[in-house]
Amino acid sequence: MVSHEDVLGIARLCKLYIADDELDSMTKVMDDIIRFADTINNASEEGAEFDNINNLSNAFREDEVVPSYDREEILKNANDVDEGHFLVRKRV
Amino acid sequence: MAEGKIKHYSDMLQKKEISCTELTEAFLSNIESANKDLNAYVTVTADTALNTAKAVDKKLSLGEMLAPLEGIPMTLKDNISTKGIPTTCCSKILEGYTPIFNATVWEILSANNAVLLGKTNMDEFAMGSSCETSCFGGATNPHNINHVAGGSSGGVASAVGGNIAVYGLGSDTGGSIRQPASFCGIVGLKPSYGAVSRFGLIAYASSLDQIGPVTSTVEDAAIVYDAISAYDKMDSTSQGRRGEPTALSIKNDIKGMKIGIAREYLDGVRDDVKLSIEKACEVYKSLGAEIVYFNLPALKYALPVYYILACAEASSNLGRYDGIRYGYRTSSYKDVNEMICKTRSEGFGDEVKRRILLGTYVLSAGYYDAYYKKAQNLRGSILNAFKDAFKNCDVILAPTVPMTAFEKGNAISDPIETYLTDICTVPVNIAGLPGISIPCGCDANGLPIGMQLIGNTFCESTILNAAWQYENAVGSEVFKESPYGVKI
Numbered sequence: 001m002v003s004h005e006d007v008l009g010i011a012r013l014c015k016l017y018i019a020d021d022e023l024d025s026m027t028k029v030m031d032d033i034i035r036f037a038d039t040i041n042n043a044s045e046e047g048a049e050f051d052n053i054n055n056l057s058n059a060f061r062e063d064e065v066v067p068s069y070d071r072e073e074i075l076k077n078a079n080d081v082d083e084g085h086f087l088v089r090k091r092v
Numbered sequence: 093m094a095e096g097k098i099k100h101y102s103d104m105l106q107k108k109e110i111s112c113t114e115l116t117e118a119f120l121s122n123i124e125s126a127n128k129d130l131n132a133y134v135t136v137t138a139d140t141a142l143n144t145a146k147a148v149d150k151k152l153s154l155g156e157m158l159a160p161l162e163g164i165p166m167t168l169k170d171n172i173s174t175k176g177i178p179t180t181c182c183s184k185i186l187e188g189y190t191p192i193f194n195a196t197v198w199e200i201l202s203a204n205n206a207v208l209l210g211k212t213n214m215d216e217f218a219m220g221s222s223c224e225t226s227c228f229g230g231a232t233n234p235h236n237i238n239h240v241a242g243g244s245s246g247g248v249a250s251a252v253g254g255n256i257a258v259y260g261l262g263s264d265t266g267g268s269i270r271q272p273a274s275f276c277g278i279v280g281l282k283p284s285y286g287a288v289s290r291f292g293l294i295a296y297a298s299s300l301d302q303i304g305p306v307t308s309t310v311e312d313a314a315i316v317y318d319a320i321s322a323y324d325k326m327d328s329t330s331q332g333r334r335g336e337p338t339a340l341s342i343k344n345d346i347k348g349m350k351i352g353i354a355r356e357y358l359d360g361v362r363d364d365v366k367l368s369i370e371k372a373c374e375v376y377k378s379l380g381a382e383i384v385y386f387n388l389p390a391l392k393y394a395l396p397v398y399y400i401l402a403c404a405e406a407s408s409n410l411g412r413y414d415g416i417r418y419g420y421r422t423s424s425y426k427d428v429n430e431m432i433c434k435t436r437s438e439g440f441g442d443e444v445k446r447r448i449l450l451g452t453y454v455l456s457a458g459y460y461d462a463y464y465k466k467a468q469n470l471r472g473s474i475l476n477a478f479k480d481a482f483k484n485c486d487v488i489l490a491p492t493v494p495m496t497a498f499e500k501g502n503a504i505s506d507p508i509e510t511y512l513t514d515i516c517t518v519p520v521n522i523a524g525l526p527g528i529s530i531p532c533g534c535d536a537n538g539l540p541i542g543m544q545l546i547g548n549t550f551c552e553s554t555i556l557n558a559a560w561q562y563e564n565a566v567g568s569e570v571f572k573e574s575p576y577g578v579k580i
Contacts, residue, residue, distance in 0.1 A: 007449065014407055014452040015414075015429075016445055017437040026449070032508055033450055037396045040466055043473075050472035053285045053299060053524035054549055059328035073192045077418035086416050088428050 002031040096311035097258050098164055101580075105152065105163045110580065112148040112163040116141050116207050118578050119165040123209060123256045126576040132231045132241070132250035132257075134170055135178055136210040141165065144207045151205075160315050162205040167257040169245050170211040171218055172303065173292035174198055177208075181294050182226035183216045185413045185439030187420040195292025196324045197261055197303050204319065209257055213247025216441045217410065218268055218296045220244050221513050222503035225443040230500065234276055234574035235539055239497040242272030248306045249276040255577025259307045259316055263293055265300045266398050267492075267517025270529035273306055274492035274542025277531045277572050279559070280306050281313045284550045285524035286331035288317075289324035297405035298329075300398075300521040310530060310560040314339040317552060334550040341553045342560040347380030349558065352485030354388035357516055361494040368533035368541045368570075369491055375565050376489070381558075384485050390477035391519055393470050398518035399511060400454050400467040406444075407451025413439065446507065471522050478523045482548040487558050491516050492529040492542035516544060526552045530559045533570045540572060 007027045011018045018026055071084055080087035104110050120138050127133050148163035168174065171181045173191040180186045194202065202208070213231040215223050223246025224230035231246040233239040234254030241250035245262030248269075252260050253276030262269040264282035273280025281304045288303045295301060305316035318339050323332035353373070358366055373383050415421035415435030422434035440448070454463035481488065493513055503510045520527040525546055532543040547555040573579075 002453075006453070010449050010452050010456065013456065014411070014448050015433045015436050016440070016448065017433050026446070029446060029507055030449060030453070033399070033446070034453070036508055036511070037400050037450075037454070037463055037467075040393050040396045040400070040470055041462065043393050043466075043470055050468045050475070053329075053475075054331065056286065056329055056331075061325070069192055074417075077189055077192070079415065079421040088416055089425070089431065 002027055002034055096309045096315065098160065098312045098315050101164055101258060102158060102160060102162070104580070105148070106158055108152065112145040112152070112207065113142065115163070115580070116145040116165055118580065119209055119256060122577050126254055126256050129237050130232050130234060130250045130254050130256070130576065131229055132212055132247045132254060133167070133210040134180065134182060134213050134228045134247065137177055137208050140177070141207045141209050144205050148205050148207070159204050161201060161319055163207060164258050165207040165209050166201070167209050167212045167248060167251050167260040168198060169214050169248050169260065169262045171214060171263055171294040172198060172261060173294065174208070174211065177211065179211065179294065181217045182214050182228055183440065183444065184227045185420045185436070186418070189418045191292070193292065196289035196326055197320045198292065200320055200322065212251050212260060215244035215246065216444050217294070217406070218244040218263055218265055219406070219443050219447050220503070221267070221271060221510050222498070223247065223272070224500070224503055225441055227441065232500065233497045233539070234576050235572060236497070236537070238499060239539060240275065240500055240503060242275035242497060244268040245306060246272045249273050249278060249280070252276070252306050252308060253278045254574045255579060259305060259312055261303055261316070261320070262306045263301055263303050264521065265296050265402060266521050267514045269304050269306055270492050270517050270527055270542070270544060271514070273529045275497035275540065277540030278306065278308055279310055279313045279528065279530050280304065281317055281528045281552070281556070282520060282526060283317060283321060283552060284526045286329050287321045287333055287526070287550065287552065289322070289327040289330050291324055291326035295409040297402040298409065299405060300402055302521070310556060310563050311339070311342060313528065314342050314556045317556070333552070335553060338553045338556045342556045344557050345380070346558055346561050349381040349487070350485040351376050351381050351383050351558070352481060352488045353383060353385050354391065354481065354488060354490065355385060356388050356391040357490035360515070361491050364535050365491050365494060365496070365541050369489065369543055372489065372532050372543050372562060375562055379561055379565060386481060386484065388477055388481060390474045394474055394519040394522055395511065395515050397467045397470045397474065398514070398522055399450070400463050401471065403447045403451035404455050404464050405451070407448045407455065410444070410448055415439070443507070474519060475523045478519070478525060487555055488546040490544045490546065492544040493517070496535045496539040496541055520546055525549060526555055528555050528559050530563060531570050534572055538572065
């Protein structure tokens, strides 16, 4: 059974606010989904394990410096920039 | 109907029966009128399209031969990065974001002078089955605009089904190409995991996502797949296409081909859909194929496994949206933490928040073993079950969706009910297999029914061939033209 506290605790972890008037409905939906997800606990795992899809192996490459994206171009998408940096409000 | 639209338009261009500019203008003018009903496009790129058209016309005037996709008007789902063109994932949180690089698939197609008409609608971050979680409102079905186009690639399917794009690229994480293709009466191919580069595809669930073609015919799907399936060093999971181009082998005889039916795929499927699948079996028998029935009990757990894994990966992938480097940022906040929390809470829609919360829950201490780890292990069981099945058959035939397109507004009322509509499509993503949806009939209200052909890993040629043979055999019997769009 998913509780209000569970939802608020998880929301803190993933940096989401749940408004007071959303809490009941979000808790109910989460509880429904978790009950649905719980059905996997009826399954036998015997012999089952998963590494990756299609036998992929690590894609190693030489560590070479190659041209990258232009700093000014990257910063054009930011809300607040200063002297070539992303700007965020002072924390302390 | 087996004649592909891509070849049709390409021949017209090459024979100078129409100029590329005229063809492009015809599509742009039809988008202007039809999009009011279909809401398929969220961005129209008329200037880009006409500039490309001019370049193609110049080549034609010099007597040069066109490549198969050169000059063909098309569209991209709005989660495929396009340099200099807004890419929103239909989410408020990507408001104002314009990529500074191209997705590899668009790099390939634009180098081939593909005429980009615009970016198409989708469920927010590809999370949904009706296109209605889009911040722009959902795309509608070109066969009945009171019904949804499906999701998440609803806009691409609506545009292709509504003849306002010749073809498009969508992405498929749990059925997002095949399900809207089924609802809109067209063809949707989800390639094997790794066949098409994901570089520049804005991630939902990286181990399940795959880009693929949405087209009017099977031949078109083969042509587009051949163009985009190439190894890409920018995607560490890329493998590219194996073997010859699929377009070369789609017209091969299928006598003796073993078509498997897993009984579990037919559980809970609506009667008219089941009947269409049975009729398709008869068509295949008449073509000399053999139908073999078998059980695939592991499918029972595919849907919860999918939602646990997809949401876990989404919660991690969507952690990057913080309002600092791109996209929406909240207007008032006290400190950095509040800025990030408010930005995310205001920027994401309800379905995205639900999936981030679920994903965080199944990955959190105390629940990881019971949900995430167990689901990963069951993913292995499902994969092995498919491998065993392919020892006894060449392709698996199944419904794409257990029903036809639902009425607008019905999908978002109950998330679990909506998740259940993905039951036939998610196993393919879990196992990394290729799957194609093609039309196989209509319901009593004239809405299309789709069927799915599933192949073994990297056996795109086999499913495209089986799909083409069916399409060729039934002709216009199961295909329905939408009243919208360009018909030249």
